[in-house]
Amino acid sequence: MEFLEFKNLLFEKALQVGFSECEIYFSDGESISISVYNGEVEKYNLAKSFGLSFRGKFNGKIGYSFTEILDEAAIDMLINNAKNSADLIENDDEAFIYEGDEKYSKVRTYSEDLQNIDPSKMIELALSTEEEAKKYSDKVVNINGCKISYSSSNYGIYNTKGLELTNKDNILTSYVVPVVEDESGKNDGVGYVVASSLDEVNPKAIAKQGVEEALSKLGGKSIPSGSYKTIIYNEAMVQLLETFASTFSADATQKGLSLLKGKEGEIIASPIVTIIDDPLMNDGLASAPFDDEGVATFTKALVSEGKLVTLLHNLKTANKQGVKTTGNGFKSSYASSVGVSESNLYLQEGKMTFDQLMSEIGEGVIITDLAGLHSGANVVSGDFSLAAKGFYVENGKKTFPVEQITVAGNYFDLLKNIVAIGNDLKFPMSNIGSPSVIVEGLSIAGK
Structure with missing residues (x-):
């Protein structure tokens, strides 16, 4: 069955059985991955995928279902499964099928x-x-x-309110x-x-x-435990931002899983810290002109000069808090429900070169790699204790690689204790980016 025929018949039947509003989200993609080893192709994977999810409001509740097949049997299955899932919802949270925005920005996501x-x-x-x-x-x-x-991938949203x-x-x-x-x-x-x-x-x-x-890591050694002036290299800072990105989710705060609940308008970071969520970044790994609820996306500062400006919202969390959605209602896949997540999130860069950062600390430690982020970081409290590698700095220059150390601190304190920011903003194969920063107050355990 052709896609548009399937969509029209699905909406028609769903409305007939009592759904008041309906929406479909589809994703049609392909991928090629090639691994080589010792001069030969080790793995060659070519995959194509298609999936469609259906959301419908039934008795005031939103039910979900999904399929990978477009035929009449799938239409009946989608409707029945969505109706059943709506009947199982016990909370009173209001859910929405969005009518759309007047204008959607252009962003380069396809080459x-x-x-x-x-x-x-x-x-x-x-x-x-x-x-x-x-x-x-x-x-x-x-x-x-x-x-x-x-x-x-080619993806999109259609609903009974005219959104296409x-x-x-x-x-x-x-x-x-x-x-x-x-x-x-x-x-x-x-x-x-x-x-x-x-x-x-x-x-x-x-x-x-x-x-x-x-090569730069060869000959690494531990250093005595103590308090050191510390540079967190851009890629290591990205690791921390990735780990604690969910603290900016309004869904997390409303579930008691983030200490940022109710702190909009308060100072939560150093005055030199600005953190941006930018879905309109050309060629960004998470760029999109609209979120997975059909809301027009826009660039916004989560933290501006140390002050928490906004959390990230989808339609449901925004309604619960009495604010406007930030256009961050995203799915992890076509088959999942809409959650809240960042797009291209980054710490805004400063003006100092990396050499100037090293000169600034004079003697201290550069942290380049962090390990154990899943087990050694508490996303709710912000506490972390992580195995780390890096370099020792003397007289403003790298001297020898450092390993077998542990770095401990608190993410929320770390944001407040950033005293200098580099101009080396980097997105290392990630939708999260950061420059290198100088941070005070970290505890380093070594030999």
Whole structure:
């Protein structure tokens, strides 16, 4: 059955059996991923997927169902399952089918240069990246992973209030993980790129990034426990922001899972800290002109000069709080219900170069890698205790790599204790970005 025919018949039947409002969300995608090892293709995956979810308001409650097949049997199944799920809802939270906005911003989420991508060229690039990594240094003893991936999707929302929205996106990523070894031991590094064309995938540059990072870690040693002036490198800061991103969700605050409940308008961070959620960033990994409820997205400051301006809302959380949605009602997949999540969230960069940050601390520690984030970080309290790696700084310069240390602190205190921000904003294969920052008050446990 054709999509539009399916949609029209589904809406018609649903309204006939008592649904007052209806909506469908669909996603049609494809992906190619190629892994290579020792000069050969190790894995080649080509996948296509289609899914459609149905939401309908029945007796004032929103029921959900989903399918991957478009036929008359699926229509009856969607209606019955949505009706049954609506009947099971016991809370009185109001749910919404959105009528739409007057205007939707344009944002670049799709690259024509990636259209009809040639898998053979992807294979060539992956093999070349592995080869370049191996020959970059005689200390490279293995490649822990070398992969290139492409994905694209066409998705949209239709409802009985006249809303008709569609968008498409695509992305190409490539990475290599070389392992190096010397008399001091082994270490690995990661070289990667997020690209909007095959021409942006430079095997030599990716290999150099990965091998240089691995080499820089060789000879690492622990340092005595104590209080050190600390730079959190941009990629490590991204790890922290990712881990605690849900604290800005209004759904989390309303469920008692975030300490930011009721703190809009209060100072929660250093006055030099501004945190942005930007769904309109061109080529961002989470960019979209509308959220999964059909609300027009827009760029907003969550934290402005240290003050909490807003939490992230979908239609339901905004209604409960008596505010306007921020357009952050997103699904994790077509089959899931609408939740609240960030788009492209980042800590706004400052003006200091990384060298200036090192000069600023004089002597101290750079934290470049954090481990144990799932078990060592409490998202509700903000407390964390994490294994870390990095570098020691003396006289404003890197001296030796540091490992076997633990960094402990509190995320909410950390935001307040940022005293300098770099100009090296980075989104490391993530929709979360950050520059490097100088932070006071962290506890470092070593030897």
